[in-house]
Amino acid sequence: MANTVVKTILDVIRVWAENLARHWGIPPVFVSILAWIAAFVFVIVLVLLMVLLAVYLERKVSGYIQSRLGPMRVGPIGLFQTPMDALKILTKEDIVPRDADKIMHTIGPVFFFVVAVAGYVVIPWDRGAIAARVVDLNIGVLLVMALSSLGLLGIMVGGWGSNNKWSLLGAMRAVAQMISYEVALLLAIVCVVMQAGSLSLAAITADQGGSLLQWNILRWWMWPALLLYVIASAAESKRIPFDIPEAESELVSGYHTEYSGMKFGFFFLGEYAHLFVIALIGTILFLGGWQSPLPGSIADFVPGFIWLMAKALAIIIITMWVRWTLPRLRVDQLMQFAWKGLVPLGFVAILVTGLAVALGLGGGGI
């Protein structure tokens, strides 16, 4: 089967590299470091490609929703539009306001981007233990959440460093929003952890193995957590209806008002990288990760990596659909919804899932 073929090829490459290293007398530590570098290059290329694709999709989806065609001129059906934009942003002038705090103005977007990319380290891309998955950390899901919560400090630093009222207000709102919804997000993740009995993303994936019916989305006692995750993750990625931080009608452009050129590019990259990692985590938590919907059938011939990507892209397209359909919430509605709606719902979700798991509904184990 294709899945095992991919794994075998990767295993062969690994064994070959290890033998070669032993033959040349290279200590295994350096082999691991090389493997990590390879993994990093894989992730960064993947992230850049996904950002280009996501921006293209965003324009196309918004176009079709508004009865337009979206980008059509650059390349076939406008495919080269976003790569050209990426090149253009590199050549744009970098304007730093005279009164800005120049160090913080630079650190903000870079930090935002770095923590967004670092979260990818724990994603189980496929069933193999190597290359596909960089490292199966014991605390996988917690580490992703912790890193993604650091992103808001990048926003805060950038917004403060700009010394612009719009930027600072946008950053304050962004941080207030993200910390409020992060509580809900954590409560949703606790439910999945209860079900899987592990913090490792690979174990959470394995818990949903066997058949389509094992996916958390189809387990009724996970539905409160699912609802919570869907809403809170949309808010975490700051998309409409939750895009108060950059509400252009009231805040110009929010925390990146004073950014141009590649620094703006890093906020942009970080935002889409964050969106993508949230979609990936959602896939792993609720949609069975890299597993095919019908194990043992013809669907197994598609590698797990492709399934993971397809599911994550489906989530991204749904968030875009939502974004271009719904209006924006007001800031007070937004904050109250988090604390008066989602946090109590989180307690309910923990109660429901906890009872189901404690009474043995969760299945025999991994």
Added chain:
Amino acid sequence: MTWADWFDQLAFFVVAGITIVAAAGVVFVPRIIHACLCLLVALIGIAGLYGLMAAHLLLAIQLLVYAGGIAVLILFAIMLLHRRSDGGILGGTRNLIIGLPATVIVWFVVAAAVIFSKWHYLPGGGTVSPQADSNVRIIGELLLSRHLLAFELVSVVMLMALVGAIIIAREDRSTDSGQQVAGQQTGESGGNAQ
């Protein structure tokens, strides 16, 4: 020493060095917002040290609660202050006279606590097993059995912290609410004018 050990040592000294430099920055940097940024780096560095000691849960909590939570809290607290963009927050020699002995005493107390503590090691002869979740599992089981009372008391402490903080904050709001709201409104009304 194997290469892996050497690499371990190198990683420790790099992370510890960054943490110490950042911690020194918290004290010596004149602008409070920069000090806050240094604090953030120091907190992340401590998370790195936990990682090097394979304290998985502590690493995650350090990042989540300290770097993600405390740092935001401090930033928001700075936003509430009057004179945050002023240069010197360091006082004159008077602070030094009080501060130096206090620092030395705190240092000795912490050092004594570290030296004279009986360190409880996990099952397995003082080493931590890299097996998936073992670490977190043991903590979870201990919380629900041996340390149950402490665990439940933590929630009472947090409840007290929450209520106390809200009460203190409310007093602040009643005294000079006009000024704070005014600051907010310059931003908002500008948006409407546009």
Added chain:
Amino acid sequence: MALEYGPVGLFVIGGFVFAIVALGIAYLIRPADTYDRKLITYECGIVPLTPAWHRFRISYYIIALLFLIFEVEAAFLFPWAVVLRDLSGPQAWGLLPLAEMGIFLGILLLGLVYAWRKGDLQWN
């Protein structure tokens, strides 16, 4: 043990390297045509009179505090969640683990109810 979290460290270093390289390339190929007017902070086209670093309302601080409390709570929830399935059930401790966490969460819920009743979740 450094090897275990090595990839995380490498991803962080790699991210910074990528950022520095990208900013460096941008620095080399971008125009630098700045003049005084361009460097004024944007404020709807008028010249800003005050720096942006003004005071913010207390609600932000209270929200951050609530967040901190609930994040500490989550930090206790995760180890519990990991062992819940293994410790529950007739051959282990039954519903006891759930009840223990129920008390913990119940006490915290009081805090949320207090903040709610006192109007600190209100965002004006």
